[in-house]
Amino acid sequence: MTLDLKNPSLMREAALVGSRWIDADAATGVAVTNPATGDVLGYVPNLGEPETLEAISAAKTAQTAWAARTAKDRGQVLRRWYDLMMENQDDLARILTAEQGKPLAEAAGEIAYGASFIEWFAEEARRAYGDITPGHAPDKRILSVKQPIGVVAAITPWNFPNAMITRKAGPAFAAGCSMVLKPAGQTPFSAIALAILAEKAGIPAGLFSVVTGSAQAIGKAMTQSPIVQKLTFTGSTGVGALLYAQCAPTIKKLGLELGGNAPFIVFDDADLDAAVDGAVIAKFRNNGQTCVCANRIYVQAGVYDTFAEKLAAKVAALPTGNGFDSGIVFGPLIDAAAVAKVSEHVADACAKGAHIVLGGKAHELGGTFYEPTVLTGVTADMAVATEETFGPVAPLFKFQTEAEVVAAANDTEFGLASYFYSRDHARVWRVSEALDYGMVGVNTGLISTAEAPFGGIKQSGLGREGSRHGLDDYLEIKYICMGGIEEENHELG
Template identity: 60%
Template sequence: MMRERWPAQCLVDGEWVGKPELPVVNPSSLEEIAKVPDLGEAETEKAIAAAKRAFPAWAGLLAKERSTTLRRWHDLVVQHADELAQILTCEQGKPLSEARGEILYAASFLEFYAEEAKRIYGETIPSHTKDGRIVVIRQPAGVVAAITPWNFPAAMITRKVGPALAAGCTAIVKPAPETPLTAFAFAALGQEAGLPAGVLNIVTGNAHAIGKALCESPDVRVLSFTGSTAVGKLLMAQCAPTVKKLALELGGNAPFIVFDDADIDAAVAGAIASKFRNMGQTCVCANRIYVQDAIYDAFAEKLATEVAQLQVGDGLAEGITQGPLINEAAVAKVEEHIADAVAKGARILTGGTRHELGGTFYKPTVISDVTQSMKVAREETFGPLAPLFRFRGDEDVIAMANDTEFGLAAYFYARDIGRIWRVAEALEYGMVAINSGRLSTELAPFGGIKQSGIGREGSRHGIEEYTELKFMLMAGI
């Protein structure tokens, strides 16, 4: 059944609040599609207080009761997947088929953690005394603050809120200003599924004021953030006085390596899937493509041919595979990286200019003869630019791939099983995809090392971020 109306207000303590003030713009048409509330520190403190009040009762429910509510929420999301995809595409720009895929991916976290709620296990430990027993239990950490990005406005909410609520925590979510409508829609379905007032709160508005309130409040015990490393460091510093638990999924600079024994056609398809998903606006997309000497020219030709056929346009139109970039700053970053590379000797094989559609549409681009001295080797482009680096041997490419402060995701294509094990273990990344251009799933722990973050999301490990261990010694037995 289609809903007649989706909310465009904030959810605080079970009530939809706030006046329409901040515009939400469709990046394809550049038209305003809604206005949302501009809340600040005072309203955020009300949301925190609501979450704190709701926590004891929610945490006190049987795990099966929380599980049932999350499962109902999942079912409603799947039921309304087409409507939610429309909302997502209108405010974020990605093609409708990709948006629907994200909605179902987001739903998968609700399903998974509805099941995992019943599997938060403790342990017994052999005691150090004859009359003692040692028991360890896991308890919900408390109120959770989640700050989510615009590139995956549905999945990044459920990947945090799903495990938090399953564990017995309550939550305040601050979605990105570019994509608040998806957050409101998901919250509305959560309400319909039976989430009590205060268990889930959504606030939009002044990022500095909201972030300050969430970070400084002693009542917020966990902060989960997905976004840039620079902002992640700032949030860490702001959370230090209250010593919160932190779950940070930060920037990436993913290498994509093609060895000379790889299936070239499969590697080309994987590179496109990794690099051009969401117009290259993902933290795990291939940012540096390393190709071994012997197959470099053949791979470059095939990749450029395939990329040139990608269809750019309004994400709501049929057959479109590439939408607009989120804003003008995103386009400027792509242009900066291309200009720097070309000035230092790189060649454009396809694309390299803004699209005829205007606005923030950009042609999917492949450049060759890229070197480690270029900006694209050091900085995350976050756009539809595939730079091709050349390498000779395994040790050379491993050194180049690891030559970054980031360590989120890496990809490589090879067939030799010995090489596969050696390279996979040597790459300094939290996630490595072998012979695949995609690695995200609710079943596996998502996260990075080095300056790409702290903690993991997804899998059974994801729920541990929202629990605290309690050791109990029972003596005199």
């Protein structure tokens, strides 16, 4: 497939290990396909433990020199990386759409979103402030300084193959760390393109490696290495728990952004048209394939039928197709397994009494396309109530009271994102404080931004990404106690 890139060098069939590029061999490499067509885009090397250990060793060497540079210097390099990303936004978006499937306009939006983390942390690099604390003794002073944690291992998902990398690499490099990255096997070319631009921006050789291949072998080398001081992972809770256990023997610092089961609540005092628009964004962005997608939509009884009609009408007007085609809003799902899971959730709901208002079946385009779906009459005993669908299915639950819906929304082991619509000022405060989630969107369906702390509680993860707090996740606090500061002895001459 020809991508018609302005800068063809960004599409490279290779991996970066330390300072050396390893080219892919079609006979032994891992094929990367376009989910909209099934066409093979290219191959990446099938690497494993030896190459991962080589990358970790190179990262250790490069990190020492990088950390010794001033924060302003590191920030300037990151700013050049940001500029290059934006200069190549169209090409990066085309690579992303080709391997992930999301519509081209949405892909371009992800590139800008991803670049915003590099821009933000380029500025935050100089703000790793320390403290001076009043001492406990007259002759002592207490200082606290922040220092980079060291070598970081990162494992990123396929649904945001650009932004999930920059959200980790930005603060890591700003803090003075190095990074060895294992990108998702479905979407490695976006990661490789970022590495190419990082080199051009002045990121030193060895500081940033992109290792493709066996997730098991690469992950094992990362988690077992005593050199790696932090592991950051975005993905499922199941895999996150496994990585958590594998990191235990070497006591690594962990950043885990895991699964969600986000509630989206519409109260009867809400602006329904605004709530519908918010639901379309929160539920159907990236075709429902985001960790903060609205998985359960709760609508108060008085507006339930009206909301269902408005949502179905809105979604029905949005076109599905190949992400490269003009005007497309819904692209394909990532693979056949994703289609199977969506189909199972819809079948389970219908078998237990739900009604299909819109969609409900595989799309006539075939392949991994699925019709955007709206279900009514959904109840808590259905799979969509407890499992993350990760697809274009909007299940509508009916509720009567505020207390009832808050209890239902919190009845999950997950705690990533939540949303609700209301124009009652007191209710906004009550519900915001009562929802057991790391993030709450009030009268909005889009909450992700570089300036805000992104992360969850319970089984949705550990730590925060973005905001000033995101930098702290890549720093350690060192306490320095300075003694012997006694009064000067003034003796008479």
